[in-house]
């Protein structure tokens with residue numbers, strides 16, 4: 001039996017000077033594959049950030065610049081704005097690609113994708129037109145119908161809270177009393193969760209496709225969705241207090257802990273962006289692609305290739321010869337316990353995670 005070793009240099013690492021035995025390569029020796037340099041500084045409830053890991057993963061992203069993407073409805077930016085807003089509002093615990101593709105098809109084909117009609121869609125009409133947008137295991141279509149019509153109302157009539165024509169006509173602030181985040185906060189569907197995940201996803205989509213021109217791009221709040229939670233846990237940038245790997249990421253029902261985890265990941269993303277020499281918005285986009293395509297929930301593809309059904313930008317795929325860009329620095333690549341970590345599941349109780 002040979003030995004690979006994990007060492008924690010502080011009590012907050014993965015066990016005090018922890019040693020893990022695995023079948024190895026040399027019957028004679030011990031091989032230290034990695035030293036866990038744990039200099040935890042930031043604590044968010046029961047989650048902590050490993051800054052050294054942020055630095056390592058950030059350096060792996062250096063020089064990556066994603067090209068601008070053209071929206072399928074780029075010629076109709078007001079319609080593109082509406083589609084992205086509605087898709088973000090009803091997206092929790094379902095397949096984002098399927099949902100968004102269905103919305104885009106409805107908007108492109110029907111000619112009836114207007115706020116004035118969608119705001120008054122009955123539940124039966126919603127299920128008929130949009131039921132196929134959701135995974136078969138989705139059981140809360142009535143709740144999603146409420147979210148959908150509520151957001152459509154925000155675009156409708158003289159008292160609308162989202163004047164889309166004005167928003168896309170000229171550069172807009174994201175932050176502050178007149179900013180887009182503040183406008184979205186007036187809509188219950190977007191302010192329900194403590195971290196405003198849906199609002200952040202929506203704004204990220206607007207900027208990804210250049211539908212909105214922000215006056216203050218530095219105010220972009222990263223969209224910390226479930227793929228990114230998983231990625232930050234597996235790369236060791238965020239860990240459970242005391243290094244526990246057991247119940248945490250699969251546990252259900254602890255909203256406070258999940259909210260703290262999202263805050264920790266957001267802070268860790270800032271450290272990562274600093275090390276990468278990129279904006280937080282750019283790292284948010286790059287890591288979202290890495291997380292959903294390489295760091296698959298069921299089977300991480302550390303040595304590549306990226307999932308063909310969820311392709312990544314060429315600059316990501318080419319950066320490290322087709323492997324996951326973190327393959328050389330990620331502790332999860334060599335630790336099956338880390339690589340099996342999954343993001344928390346709370347959607348059965350909340351309409352936002």
Ligand code: SF4
Pocket residue numbers: 231234235294295296300301302303324325326327328330331332333339
């Ligand atoms: S190296 Fe493997 S475990 Fe680590 S981020 Fe990449 S795919 Fe995930």
